Amino acid sequence: MQGTLEKVCSDVLEKIKPKPEEREKIEVLAKALEKKVAEAAAEYGVKATVRLEGSVAKDTWLSGEPDIDIFMRLPKSIPRTSLGETALKIARKATQGAKQVERFAEHPYLEAFIEGVRVNIVPCYDTRQGEWLSATDRTPYHTDYVKKRLTPKMRDEVRLLKKFMKGIGVYGAEIKVGGFSGYLCELLIIYYGSFLEVLKAFAKHKQRVVVDIESHYKGREDELPLLFNEPLVIVDPVDIGRNVASAVQSQKLYTFVAATRAFLEKPSLKFFYPSETKPLTVERLRETLKNRGSTLLFIVFGKVKAVPDVLWGQLYKSQRSLAKLLQTNDFALLRHTVWSDEENLNAFIFELESRHLPPVKKHLGPPLEKAEDCKKFLAKHSANPETVSGPYIEDGRWVVEVKRKFTDAVSLLEERLKDGGRSAGTAKEIAQVLSRGFKIFVNEEIAETYAENIEFAKFLTEFLSGKPKWLENTVKDG
Amino acid sequence: MQGTLEKVCSDVLEKIKPKPEEREKIEVLAKALEKKVAEAAAEYGVKATVRLEGSVAKDTWLSGEPDIDIFMRLPKSIPRTSLGETALKIARKATQGAKQVERFAEHPYLEAFIEGVRVNIVPCYDTRQGEWLSATDRTPYHTDYVKKRLTPKMRDEVRLLKKFMKGIGVYGAEIKVGGFSGYLCELLIIYYGSFLEVLKAFAKHKQRVVVDIESHYKGREDELPLLFNEPLVIVDPVDIGRNVASAVQSQKLYTFVAATRAFLEKPSLKFFYPSETKPLTVERLRETLKNRGSTLLFIVFGKVKAVPDVLWGQLYKSQRSLAKLLQTNDFALLRHTVWSDEENLNAFIFELESRHLPPVKKHLGPPLEKAEDCKKFLAKHSANPETVSGPYIEDGRWVVEVKRKFTDAVSLLEERLKDGGRSAGTAKEIAQVLSRGFKIFVNEEIAETYAENIEFAKFLTEFLSGKPKWLENTVKDG
Numbered sequence: 025m026q027g028t029l030e031k032v033c034s035d036v037l038e039k040i041k042p043k044p045e046e047r048e049k050i051e052v053l054a055k056a057l058e059k060k061v062a063e064a065a066a067e068y069g070v071k072a073t074v075r076l077e078g079s080v081a082k083d084t085w086l087s088g089e090p091d092i093d094i095f096m097r098l099p100k101s102i103p104r105t106s107l108g109e110t111a112l113k114i115a116r117k118a119t120q121g122a123k124q125v126e127r128f129a130e131h132p133y134l135e136a137f138i139e140g141v142r143v144n145i146v147p148c149y150d151t152r153q154g155e156w157l158s159a160t161d162r163t164p165y166h167t168d169y170v171k172k173r174l175t176p177k178m179r180d181e182v183r184l185l186k187k188f189m190k191g192i193g194v195y196g197a198e199i200k201v202g203g204f205s206g207y208l209c210e211l212l213i214i215y216y217g218s219f220l221e222v223l224k225a226f227a228k229h230k231q232r233v234v235v236d237i238e239s240h241y242k243g244r245e246d247e248l249p250l251l252f253n254e255p256l257v258i259v260d261p262v263d264i265g266r267n268v269a270s271a272v273q274s275q276k277l278y279t280f281v282a283a284t285r286a287f288l289e290k291p292s293l294k295f296f297y298p299s300e301t302k303p304l305t306v307e308r309l310r311e312t313l314k315n316r317g318s319t320l321l322f323i324v325f326g327k328v329k330a331v332p333d334v335l336w337g338q339l340y341k342s343q344r345s346l347a348k349l350l351q352t353n354d355f356a357l358l359r360h361t362v363w364s365d366e367e368n369l370n371a372f373i374f375e376l377e378s379r380h381l382p383p384v385k386k387h388l389g390p391p392l393e394k395a396e397d398c399k400k401f402l403a404k405h406s407a408n409p410e411t412v413s414g415p416y417i418e419d420g421r422w423v424v425e426v427k428r429k430f431t432d433a434v435s436l437l438e439e440r441l442k443d444g445g446r447s448a449g450t451a452k453e454i455a456q457v458l459s460r461g462f463k464i465f466v467n468e469e470i471a472e473t474y475a476e477n478i479e480f481a482k483f484l485t486e487f488l489s490g491k492p493k494w495l496e497n498t499v500k501d502g
Numbered sequence: 503m504q505g506t507l508e509k510v511c512s513d514v515l516e517k518i519k520p521k522p523e524e525r526e527k528i529e530v531l532a533k534a535l536e537k538k539v540a541e542a543a544a545e546y547g548v549k550a551t552v553r554l555e556g557s558v559a560k561d562t563w564l565s566g567e568p569d570i571d572i573f574m575r576l577p578k579s580i581p582r583t584s585l586g587e588t589a590l591k592i593a594r595k596a597t598q599g600a601k602q603v604e605r606f607a608e609h610p611y612l613e614a615f616i617e618g619v620r621v622n623i624v625p626c627y628d629t630r631q632g633e634w635l636s637a638t639d640r641t642p643y644h645t646d647y648v649k650k651r652l653t654p655k656m657r658d659e660v661r662l663l664k665k666f667m668k669g670i671g672v673y674g675a676e677i678k679v680g681g682f683s684g685y686l687c688e689l690l691i692i693y694y695g696s697f698l699e700v701l702k703a704f705a706k707h708k709q710r711v712v713v714d715i716e717s718h719y720k721g722r723e724d725e726l727p728l729l730f731n732e733p734l735v736i737v738d739p740v741d742i743g744r745n746v747a748s749a750v751q752s753q754k755l756y757t758f759v760a761a762t763r764a765f766l767e768k769p770s771l772k773f774f775y776p777s778e779t780k781p782l783t784v785e786r787l788r789e790t791l792k793n794r795g796s797t798l799l800f801i802v803f804g805k806v807k808a809v810p811d812v813l814w815g816q817l818y819k820s821q822r823s824l825a826k827l828l829q830t831n832d833f834a835l836l837r838h839t840v841w842s843d844e845e846n847l848n849a850f851i852f853e854l855e856s857r858h859l860p861p862v863k864k865h866l867g868p869p870l871e872k873a874e875d876c877k878k879f880l881a882k883h884s885a886n887p888e889t890v891s892g893p894y895i896e897d898g899r900w901v902v903e904v905k906r907k908f909t910d911a912v913s914l915l916e917e918r919l920k921d922g923g924r925s926a927g928t929a930k931e932i933a934q935v936l937s938r939g940f941k942i943f944v945n946e947e948i949a950e951t952y953a954e955n956i957e958f959a960k961f962l963t964e965f966l967s968g969k970p971k972w973l974e975n976t977v978k979d980g
């Protein structure tokens with residue numbers, strides 16, 4: 025699988041660059057849709073500028089994965105509250121007969137499937153640069169900027185970068201992924217010049233990366249670290265106040281950095297085309313979990329009524345809160361993650377050193393210097409039945425040994441989640457679902473759920489390994 | 503037991519101030535001994551200045567506990583190596599017929615028991631102030647200084663302070679205790695004026711206490727914190743370079759501070775006369791240890807041939823090293839202590855949250871910033887059979903889950919101590935004894951040893967409670 029860097033890149037490009045016939049099909053389809061949307065708007069008497077945007081417009085899309093984004097720029101006179109409805113009405117008419125799904129980002133938009141191609145019909149306001157009324161208003165300006173700055177060669181470099189990021193799991197600005205957007209990939213190629221130069225730059229990553237392509241902050245570069253606090257800052261060429269990388273989670277940035285290093289050292293197609301995960305057999309899973317030594321807890325619950333970005337935002341928030349709850353109660357947390365099919369099955373997964381904790385722990389009181397606090401501490405603990413030993417002085421502070429409130433992680437979670445867990449920090453929609461019921465499975469007790477859901481099985485198999493796929497193929501023989 | 507501060511102090515003083523008949527007996531005995539030592543020296547042709555020193559000379563001794571210290575100041579011409587032998591020879595002759603024990607501090611000296619009174623006959627060099635050849639050379643100067651500065655009233659204040667410190671367990675400069683010496687008590691009374699004022703000063707203790715009675719450092723007080731780094735600094739009035747409190751362990755200082763506060767709040771005789779410990783019955787001990795929840799490990803071993811100061815120094819050093827060994831291997835150490843009868847029974851005691859640890863732990867690798875370290879880490883752990891999960895990225899660094907080397911604290915200790923444990927940091931003499939054999943008892947397995955040794959039983963009973971006795975009687979109703 026290994027090869028020279030040039031060979032790997034040209035092999036990948038051969039696969040991901042759309043061939044003339046595919047390109048023609050998409051361009052014809054896009055043109056036809058532009059026309060239909062414009063006609064539908066006119067029929068409804070809405071003054072709309074309709075235009076193709078996104079990766080197809082910029083010619084940075086990947087073969088087999090075209091997304092046709094048709095934007096309609098609407099007059100600022102339309103109120104924010106009815107923008108979505110107006111647009112949906114037009115979009116529905118324009119794609120009549122096709123499979124239609126209403127989606128929601130900042131405002132509603134329509135997703136339709138035509139000739140097997142996903143089409144997004146999205147409204148925005150027709151504003152001047154800098155006078156944005158909604159987040160999507162910038163998109164036409166992004167398209168113009170990228171088209172102006174990208175040479176044909178650079179478009180292929182964007183494709184390579186996108187495919188690499190997809191392969192290692194850091195592509196996509198949606199909350200679920202928290203990774204790099206297509207526009208961000210394009211800007212990186214514009215700034216660094218090529219796929220290889222982007223990789224080289226990130227492989228050297230030490231502290232923060234700050235890129236200001238259009239020199240918006242020329243002469244006052246010192247202000248940048250104060251204005252933006254994310255670890256990766258790419259100033260939007262069309263909006264001085266916006267960091268295009270603000271939604272990139274540090275985990276994704278670090279994964280990208282680590283993968284660039286591994287790839288530069290041993291280039292391989294595997295980075296772009298990771299092998300399919302073969303889930304463990306149920307029998308093997310049972311055995312693995314039985315003998316692993318750690319404890320895996322699965323909090324399994326049902327459907328949450330929310331669009332994906334809201335769902336994942338709430339899942340992540342709740343996951344962090346529950347991790348903190350376990351840690352605050354002294355459980356040694358190895359890892360935690362969350363899984364959702366965005367439909368009927370959701371699961372928080374916590375890997376602990378042990379489900380049980382010893383019944384006694386040390387409780388540190390105030391240092392001797394704080395006389396008043398010491399007095400209160402002694403009054404509270406000196407004749408307390410929960411005190412196993414002490415109070416005694418250690419390293420200049422009062423200390424007691426006390427009984428632990430929770431020695432079983434399952435009891436702790438059951439107790440704190442029975443009302444949904446809002447007080448433990450679970451997000452609102454999640455708490456509602458939890459309050460109606462959930463199940464906690466320990467280790468091999470998850471086997472039945474595992475057996476019933478192949479995607480969950482793949483996810484859990486990968487989680488148990490823990491190792492990124494691209495790592496498996498690069499340093500095994502190190 | 504509680505009373506006004508004045509009443510408590512006068513009650514204590516009534517008991518500890520020597521009555522005329524006791525005083526006379528001791529003074530007569532001391533005079534006679536001075537004479538005998540001087541005569542013995544003359545007989546051996548040694549030019550010695552013989553004089554009574556210590557608490558009897560300074561009239562700060564406690565009724566029932568006189569220690570007669572007879573010092574012989576010998577010419578500087580006697581070599582250091584033969585100073586002890588010369589002195590022992592004279593001392594033996596002077597106390598012929600009495601029970602004699604050879605002791606060793608900086609050099610050998612003789613302890614004898616005459617008419618039920620402990621007598622120490624100690625050699626030192628007859629030097630001028632500041633030209634010390636050995637540590638004991640300062641003693642006559644200390645005696646002179648204290649006699650000059652203490653009024654009769656202040657001598658009683660010294661007695662109160664000493665008795666208070668004895669009662670709470672912080673009196674004594676020997677290594678075993680690491681507390682306050684008699685001379686230190688006298689200096690504190692000279693500086694603060696009275697027992698009560700000493701208590702008040704230490705009750706307010708915040709950071710360091712630095713006292714320079716004779717203003718040796720007048721005009722350059724700033725230098726003091728740099729010259730001495732102990733938490734309590736009392737510059738010796740007869741030696742500008744010496745901190746009289748240098749041997750006071752911070753644990754003893756803090757205990758004194760905490761006790762002064764408790765006493766000032768609720769004065770009680772209990773501080774001076776703690777109740778005798780009633781050891782738990784063996785049956786009760788078994789039950790207590792079985793139900794406590796924590797794990798107590800006892801490393802029991804036999805006779806160490808060393809004088810007490812050396813023995814305790816090595817015991818403490820070894821105890822600290824073994825505590826560190828357990829902690830480095832992730833065992834949650836609640837407390838640790840050491841017991842010795844200074845004869846045939848020694849025991850390190852470790853209280854752990856649990857004897858056993860879960861088999862898997864998280865091992866943090868280098869942060870992504872350190873590219874070379876990451877490469878080494880991945881090479882080491884990526885295909886290692888000890889790796890349970892990962893390597894994966896977490897909070898910007900590589901991490902693996904690995905199997906623990908030791909999951910049983912007893913196995914760890916047995917493995918590391920089988921050759922005496924020098925590599926684990928045990929002191930030389932202790933390691934020698936350990937290498938010849940030791941036993942590890944877990945929880946109630948100690949019952950037999952406990953049943954055989956009343957002093958050990960008392961010690962362990964107190965350790966299990968953890969609470970200082972003076973605390974029991976002061977804040978129970980807080």
